[in-house]
Amino acid sequence: MKHGMLMVVSLLGVGPMSAQAFEGVISTKLSPESDVVEANMSVKGPMMATTVTMPSGPMAGQEARMIMNNSTGKMTMLLQLPAGMGNIPGMAGGKGIKMVIDVKAEAAKYANEPGELKKLATTQKIAGHSCDDYELVTKGKKSTFMCVTDDLGAFSLPSMGGGRNSPSDWSRILQAKSLFPLKVWTSPDKALFEVTAIQRKSIPASTFVIPEGYNDMSGMMGGMGRRP
Numbered sequence: 467m468k469h470g471m472l473m474v475v476s477l478l479g480v481g482p483m484s485a486q487a488f489e490g491v492i493s494t495k496l497s498p499e500s501d502v503v504e505a506n507m508s509v510k511g512p513m514m515a516t517t518v519t520m521p522s523g524p525m526a527g528q529e530a531r532m533i534m535n536n537s538t539g540k541m542t543m544l545l546q547l548p549a550g551m552g553n554i555p556g557m558a559g560g561k562g563i564k565m566v567i568d569v570k571a572e573a574a575k576y577a578n579e580p581g582e583l584k585k586l587a588t589t590q591k592i593a594g595h596s597c598d599d600y601e602l603v604t605k606g607k608k609s610t611f612m613c614v615t616d617d618l619g620a621f622s623l624p625s626m627g628g629g630r631n632s633p634s635d636w637s638r639i640l641q642a643k644s645l646f647p648l649k650v651w652t653s654p655d656k657a658l659f660e661v662t663a664i665q666r667k668s669i670p671a672s673t674f675v676i677p678e679g680y681n682d683m684s685g686m687m688g689g690m691g692r693r694p
Contacts, residue, residue, distance in 0.1 A: 488509055488618050489509060489511070489666065489667070490508075490509060490664065490665050490667045490669065491507065491508050491509070491663075491664075491665045491669070492507045492618065492661060492664055492665075493506050493507075493593075493661065493663040493664075494507065494659065494660065494662065495657075495660045495661075495662050496658075497656075497660075503518055504518065504662075505518040508669045508674075509618075509669070510669040510671070510674070512535065512536035513533070513534070513535060513673075513674040514532075514534040514536070514674075515533045515534070515673050515674055516531065517530070517531050518530050528545065528547065529546050530543065530544070530545045531544045531545075532544075533674055533676055534569065535674075539568060539569050539570030539571070540566055540568060541566070541567045541569045542564060542565070542566050542567075542676050543563075543564070543565045543566075543567065544562060544563070544676070544677070544680055545562050545563045545564075546561065546562040547562045547563065561679040561680050562680050562681070563680060563681055563683045564676075564680035564681065564682045564683065564684070565683050565684045566682070566684045581602055581603065581604040581635050581638075582602070582603045582604075583600050583601075583602050583603075583639050584601045584602075585598060585600050586598075586600060586601060587599075589613075590648070590649070592613060592648040592649050593648060593663050593664045595615060595618075595648060595661070595664050596615065597613035597614055597615045597647075597649075598613065598614060598615070599611065599612070600612050600613075600614060602635060602639055604635050607635065608652060610634075610636045610651075610652055611650070611651050611652070612636060612640070612647045612649065612650040613647065613649045614640060614645040614648065615645070615646055616644065616645055616646070618664075634658075636658075648660070648661045649661065
């Protein structure tokens with residue numbers, strides 16, 4: 467169960483941290499080690515709500531939502547439980563699990579991470595939006611390439627555990643520079659992250675209301691944000 471929660475947080479912890487100038491929906495595709503995960507992010511001022519359907523594992527088919535309040539730096543994750551899991555002690559009688567995460571505190575742990583972001587001489591248009599190409603050079607690691615913009619807000623992939631759940635170099639650098647990637651890749655045929663659509667539209671305030679009826683399991687997060 468804990469592994470499933472780690473996976474959910476690592477998948478959902480992607481979003482604009484301060485996209486006050488943008489209002490609308492950003493559709494993305496994240497390609498971690500195995501499954502491709504599609505996520506839709508609704509952005510309105512300092513608020514952002516992300517929704518994904520878990521692709522595999524014990525949570526396959528279940529909806530997970532993240533509501534990020536950039537004014538407070540707090541993220542609330544809501545996870546529906548598969549049939550049968552509602553009988554687990556501490557989870558019975560609710561719609562699912564709620565966890566509150568201090569994203570600002572997590573980001574502060576990586577404020578001095580090494581890595582040099584070099585602007586290249588090329589540009590692209592992805593999902594109808596222009597972006598500039600960069601190369602991230604980190605000592606001892608393969609270069610990561612990205613096409614970024616500065617008008618969709620910053621970008622964050624919070625740390626929720628070691629290994630593949632720790633934030634990647636590219637996400638930490640972009641967060642620090644308030645840049646949002648439209649595409650990230652290590653080779654031409656290997657996109658780690660990509661924006662597939664950008665739709666400017668009015669988002670109702672109700673999108674960011676945290677519903678009642680979820681069991682608060684924030685205590686499970688103890689120690690999950692620390693690196694080994």
